[in-house]
Structures are given as structure tokens and as C-alpha cells.
Amino acid sequence: MKTPNPLGAIGRARFPLGAPDWPSGVDRPPPERKVGLDYDHEWSRRYPARLLRAVMLDNVTRPLAQFVAPRTVRGDEYLRLLEAPVIFAANHASHLDTPLLLTTLPARFRHRTVVGAAADYFFDRRWKAALWSLSLAAIPIERARVNRRSAEIATDLLREGWNLVIFPEGGRSPDGWAQEFRGGAAYLSVRTGAPVVPVYIHGTRRILPKRDEAHPGGSGTENRGRPLRRAPVTVVFGAPLGAADGEDARRFGARIERAVEVLAREVATDWWAARRSPQDAPGALRGPDAVAWRRAWALGPPAELERANAWPDVRLARVTARRRARRG
Numbered sequence: 001m002k003t004p005n006p007l008g009a010i011g012r013a014r015f016p017l018g019a020p021d022w023p024s025g026v027d028r029p030p031p032e033r034k035v036g037l038d039y040d041h042e043w044s045r046r047y048p049a050r051l052l053r054a055v056m057l058d059n060v061t062r063p064l065a066q067f068v069a070p071r072t073v074r075g076d077e078y079l080r081l082l083e084a085p086v087i088f089a090a091n092h093a094s095h096l097d098t099p100l101l102l103t104t105l106p107a108r109f110r111h112r113t114v115v116g117a118a119a120d121y122f123f124d125r126r127w128k129a130a131l132w133s134l135s136l137a138a139i140p141i142e143r144a145r146v147n148r149r150s151a152e153i154a155t156d157l158l159r160e161g162w163n164l165v166i167f168p169e170g171g172r173s174p175d176g177w178a179q180e181f182r183g184g185a186a187y188l189s190v191r192t193g194a195p196v197v198p199v200y201i202h203g204t205r206r207i208l209p210k211r212d213e214a215h216p217g218g219s220g221t222e223n224r225g226r227p228l229r230r231a232p233v234t235v236v237f238g239a240p241l242g243a244a245d246g247e248d249a250r251r252f253g254a255r256i257e258r259a260v261e262v263l264a265r266e267v268a269t270d271w272w273a274a275r276r277s278p279q280d281a282p283g284a285l286r287g288p289d290a291v292a293w294r295r296a297w298a299l300g301p302p303a304e305l306e307r308a309n310a311w312p313d314v315r316l317a318r319v320t321a322r323r324r325a326r327r328g
Contacts, residue, residue: 035129036119037140037149044133045114045162053137054111061135062103068230069096069207073104074266075237078197082240084112085158085192089185089256090199091178091264091285092167096208097201098136101165104235113163116141116154116184118171141184143170151187158192168256172210176299177287178260186253190243196256198238200263200285206231236263261285 034040043049065071086109090101098115105113115132119140123129132138139157142150154164166188168181189196207229238259243252264284265274287295 035126036123037142039123039129039140041133041139044137049134053134056135057103057110061099065100065103069100069204069233071104071233071235073235078237078239079106084161084163085194086163087185087189087194087196088165088199089168089196090201091260092169093173093176094204094208096204100204100233101199101201101235102136109163113137113165114139114157116164116166118143154188155191158188158194174210175295176205177295178285181253181257183249183253186256187249190249190252195240195242197240198256198259198263200236200260200267202267203231203233234267236266238263
């Protein structure tokens, strides 16, 4: 004889003892998806996640990034006297920019820094949101416009002492030249008083470029026709900036872009020439105002460096070894 289960009987009972029935004439709404700006990322800043992320960044991501992208760092002396919170505003040409910049920062910044990531691309699925929240401490940002909820999330974290990495272009460069900077970094700096450190990253597009064709609904994917390359990278930090008295976010944002422009000229020339160039000189950051082929030609990819730092061709090495053996 089966023993009666009083809890099961209660569960099968009608409201109010059990769950109410859904009205048959009313369509049931789809289950709520906590993704995008609604994703709960607070767990990624708790101690267990922070400890795991620090171990991964220091022992996996950093040596791997150094191997794939041997880097030259300039201007890191500006970071020695800075205290958190700090906003790092950088140009954006590749998905490699984020781990490269994070692993270039000193440990006292690196282990307490969040990254503003596109909500419609990195947080469109729960597994992606969890992955980037854990590995990069990413927070969802509305990149199409200054969103109140995005601004509140970033503002609260800055006021709690967290640093922020943000890409004012809103997405990766489609052709290698930077896009117009948006006002997010300037707005957050004006609102919180956190200084903005301009950063210029040069060379990551040769390693992991954005896919040539557009990707609807996101920032694009990597070009599957081009394999990962090894190439040298330069990361340049500029002097920290703050909004002047009476300066609004729009004017301050333009000044941040000009600061990154100077750093781009410094990579192309030298420190002195970059700062002597007039402000209306042809841009080293956004490129010449010309047709697409002229802009592509002006990039001038250094083929010699690409050949010198490319992945070793195993087949070519084997053929060379055989030829040497025959000659010997």
C-alpha cells in the first residue's frame, strides 16, 4: 500500500494552497531573460571571483598576451602617483585590446578594474555574460547612447574605488582608423571627479582584426579567413586629465580624443614632434579624410615586421631541414 504524501497533496491542490492556474484565454509571457543591461554582475566582484580572476590574469592571460603581442610600454610613469579610482580611455581596434591593456596595468590597478563592454554583444546570452564578467570583470554598457542605467552602474563602481577601462569609440575600428569618440568617459569623469588617463594601443589589429563584413546586431566577429598573427604592440599612457572649471562633458570628451591623438602621433614620430604638430594636422588617430582605398593605403602595414614575427611555418621548416641534410 502506497503511503500518502501530504506535501504532494498540497502541491496538487488549487489556489490558495497550490500555485494558481494560468488563465486559458491569456497568452503566457516568455520567461524573463536576465541579460544585457539587466544582467546581475555583482557576483563577479566578490572575493572568490576576484581571486580566480587575479590568478588567471597574472598566470595565464598575461604571459599569453606577452607571447602573442610582445609589447612596448610608454608613459607608465604617469600611473605611479595616481590613486584609484581612474578611468582609462583607449582606442579600440581588436578584441585583444582589453586583455592586453588589463595585463599592462600595474597590479594595484589591474586587480580592481572593471571593463565597460557592449551590452548587446558581450551580454546578449547568459553564458557570454558570465564568461566576460568572470574573466574581465566586464559590466554592460549601452554604447549607442549615454544610458542612464549604464551611467549609474559605472558611477557607483567608481565611487566605490573601482577603476574603469572604457573604449569611447563604442566599438572596434572597422578599417584600422579610430572612430569619433563618444562622451561616456568624459561624462563619468565630470560626475565622479575621477581622472581620465588617455591610452593609445597600436598594433593589435594586425594580430586579431575585426571581421571585414558587418555583423548585424553586434560589433562584428573576427575575420575567419585570417589566422591569428604574432606582431609587436605599443601601449602608450598619457598624462591624466580632468575637466576644467565650467567645462562640460562634450568639450572634455573632445579634449580626451585630442590627447589620444597626440599619443598616436608619438608612436608614428617621437615625443617632441607629436606635441609640436598643430591640432588641425592630418590625424594619426582617425586617419585622412579620403576614400576607403586611400585610408587603407595610409595605414601602411609593416610587412617586414609581420614576416619577422609571424608564427613559424612548420612545413617550411621541415623542407629547409631536408635540403640542408641533403647538402650535408
